[in-house]
Amino acid sequence: MKGYYKRRNCECDDPKKCSCGKTWTYWVDIGPDPKTGERRQISKGGFKTKKDAEDAVAALITDVKQGTFIKESKILFKDFAEQWLPMYIDRTCPKPGTIRLRKYGIKKLLPYLAHIKLKNVSEEMFQEALDDLKANNLAKSTLEGILATGKMIFDMAVHKKLIREDPTKKVYIKKDPKVINETDDEKNQDEDLPNYFEKDELKVFLDAAKKYGLFMDVLIFTLLAYTGMRVGELVVLKWKDIDFTKRTVRINKTYYNEYNNIAKYELVLPKTEKSKRKIVVSNLVVEMLKKYKEEQETIIARLGDSYNNKGFIFTNVKSHQGLPILTKLVENRMTRLLKLANLNTKLSPHSLRHTHTSLLAAAGVELEDIKDRLGHFDDAITRKIYLHVTDPVKKEASDKFDNFMESA
Known part of the structure; x- marks a missing residue:
């Protein structure tokens, strides 16, 4: 098994003094196919030097002798x-x-x-x-x-033995260089925080929902703000997920609808195993759910057989009656209310999740308990919001220590 080597398409008069820069290609017979008996000739090009091509042939011959040779596929x-x-x-x-x-x-x-x-x-x-x-x-x-x-x-x-080696094995995502800007201050660091409502802003928003909200709006946004659940988890809640006696909401599924087609939704498992959880809710939320349930039962009775009752809480009533509402509907409803309340229109339903984090932190709830409530194993954004909100408390503790020492 000897190889034959040539600079493919080289037009120089003396190949030994090639100046056209053409690469080397090898051809080598590796013996008959063990199954068909037909002659097998392998060729490969792209080598910068003849020595590179010879080394490749030597490795190929070794593979053939050891029975580890793979004839690579030509598939694109x-x-x-x-x-x-x-x-x-x-x-x-x-x-x-x-x-x-x-x-x-x-x-x-x-x-x-x-x-x-x-x-x-x-x-x-x-x-x-x-x-x-x-x-x-x-x-x-x-x-x-x-x-x-x-x-x-x-x-x-x-x-599948279509190629010999995985070209992605050592590939990596380049990191951006970390540059310390001497002008960085606390304000600049805060710019990395996601958008969320301050406590008084949330009250303004929920008041706007009560005053200007469409059907379901008050319950939807109160539930998002008071539980921190994801909007995809909210739209597929069923009444069987609510325990009015224990005041709990069970989350064990989420919504998937790639093309926002109401009839073609899918119920899928939550984002992570940790996302499966029970959330204890306030009496306010429980009473709102009870009141809404009565309203929904009246609607179901009126619509009769046209209502496809699958037990969902937040459902369509004009078309596809009984099927869960789109997450896009929640987004649109929120944008409408933000405009009417003259609040930041960059806020989204997910901002209410961040808002819940900030208010829990301000109320003195520990980070681990917040992560359990949100269904996080660990989340950089949640941690960042928590540290931002609790930072003044740490400063207060430091000030108390200084005052104590000065008074001694």
């Missing part, structure tokens, strides 16, 4: 990615949101790799694609999802 990245997705779904049974993320990851990689053969995708090529996506200001979490998708695709290709 786009074609294998299309084949991979159904295999991934079948093997892992992911949530709809996860499937959407994998599709998004493939979509972002296609402009760079679509028409390249799997076997020709190099570590440098994939790294350049990831770096370019980062340069387009994609969030770190988004880049992590794209990288994870790429790694799974090439890992499967190795497993």
Whole structure:
């Protein structure tokens, strides 16, 4: 098994003194196919020097002799990615949101790799694609999802013996350099905090819901503010999740609707196992739920058989009666009320979750208890809000210590 080497497409008069910069290609016979007996010839190009090509042939011959040789497939990245997705779904049974993320990851990689053969995708090529996506200001979490998708695709290709090595094994997301700005002050650090209501602002907002709110608005926004639940968890609450005697709300599912089609919603498991929880609510919330239940029962009786009663609390009554409302509806309703109350229109239903965190912290609730109530294992935003709200308390403690020492 000896190799044959040549600078492909080299037009120089003396190949030994080539100045055109063409790369080296090797051809080597590796013996007959053990199954068919047919001749097998392997070729590969792109080597900068003849020595590089010779080293590659030596490694190839070793693999053949040891029985570890893999004839790499000529399949294109786009074609294998299309084949991979159904295999991934079948093997892992992911949530709809996860499937959407994998599709998004493939979509972002296609402009760079679509028409390249799997076997020709190099570590440098994939790294350049990831770096370019980062340069387009994609969030770190988004880049992590794209990288994870790429790694799974090439890992499967190795497993299926379509390629010898995974080009993504050493690929990484470049970190931004940390620069300390001497002019940074407490105000600048606070700019990293998410939007949320201060206590008096929340009162203004809930008062606006009472005065200007549409059907369900007061209960929706009070429940979000007083429990900190996610809007996707709220819209799929059922009456069986409410224990009026123990004053608890059980959260064990969330809402998924990729195209905002009311009839094509899905109930999926919460974000994490920690998200499954029971929240103790105030008497105010319990009484509001009881009152709303009576109103809903009147509506159900009026609509009769046209109401598809699945036990949901927040349902459509004009069309698709009985099915859960869209999360988009909650967002639109909130924007409307914010405008009417002359409040910050950048706030969202999720801002009420952050508001709940800040008010619990201000009330003296410990961070771990707040995380349990919100259904977090750990969350940087929750921790940041907590530390921001409790910082004045720490200053007060320090001042009390100083006063005590001075009075001694």
